[in-house]
């Protein structure tokens with residue numbers, strides 16, 4: 418019999434969602450002056466989970482054991498579960514449940530459905546998951562519309578099997594491989610769809626192993642991920658063979674300061690981008706979500722100037738940009754307002770255009786004129802301010 422308090426940790430996040438303010442974990446979004454781009458003078462921001470659990474199945478995998486050792490070496494206790502169900506996440510209130518879940522990391526085996534890779538347009542040919550969930554508190558978080566339930570972060574112990582399974586997909590790309598402008602990237606694998614890799618790397622070591630796997634894979638393939646963190650120290654100096662593109666998700670100051678709780682500061686992310694670019698990695702910007710603030714031209718102009726400074730003088734720079742405007746669905750709005758009831762994020766259906774996405778799902782995007790103005794501006798200003806940057810797509 419299953420406890421009503423139990424969360425099945427070997428299933429995709431699929432639970433009902435509670436309400437909580439964005440600072441439920443105690444994190445606050447600091448308001449800072451973003452001028453200047455000096456590399457971080459302080460240690461990279463690192464998540465310390467309040468609770469780490471491991472399922473019995475996860476401990477049967479060498480990488481599960483490696484994660485346990487890594488976590489324990491950081492002075493964090495690992496609770497060994499008797500089954501694949503996790504209890505003690507649900508609190509007295511929804512707010513408490515949210516806070517407990519966000520502070521919890523579960524070491525689990527990936528659900529079988531995750532091993533059957535799906536295309537992930539427009540980013541990559543295939544989506545590969547090494548984890549699911551994220552400790553940050555972005556008030557627009559795209560996971561809100563995709564996942565449900567107490568947002569426990571699950572990290573996958575069967576990494577070796579996941580990576581070994583990728584070979585079957587090489588040369589079978591259906592997204593970037595079919596795009597004449599991007600075919601030179603090879604078969605692409607996106608490893609940050611449901612998580613933020615650099616938020617978890619110090620606890621798992623998973624993405625470092627993935628970089629090494631792609632470096633050793635002598636074929637036209639590319640690993641890709643995007644992050645709002647800056648903890649790149651363990652990637653610098655790693656043989657990567659240019660087969661991993663790390664993109665940094667950045668935004669203008671009012672958006673990042675107001676809405677991206679628990680993440681690294683944008684200047685730190687850009688300093689990290691510079692470090693990797695100097696180390697020969699292909700790098701990228703994910704400018705998302707682009708929000709049409711009243712003074713968006715000025716604010717995003719400041720961001721592009723910061724980017725220009727960050728890549729100044731980098732030899733053989735390979736820099737791309739992915740431009741994603743803000744959108745929401747009825748489901749994601751409901752979940753986000755539950756998580757962040759005091760949010761000032763604009764999600765007004767009346768001022769948006771209603772569109773039907775894949776499988777008929779409704780989404781609200783900016784009206785056509787606003788979209789056109791944004792797109793024209795970003796295209797022109799990126800070309801003018803950061804001419805080395807190639808735009809991969811706009812959406």
Ligand code: SF4
Nearest residue numbers: 551553554555558613
């Ligand atoms: S960093 Fe990404 S996944 Fe994590 S809370 Fe923010 S938007 Fe969501």
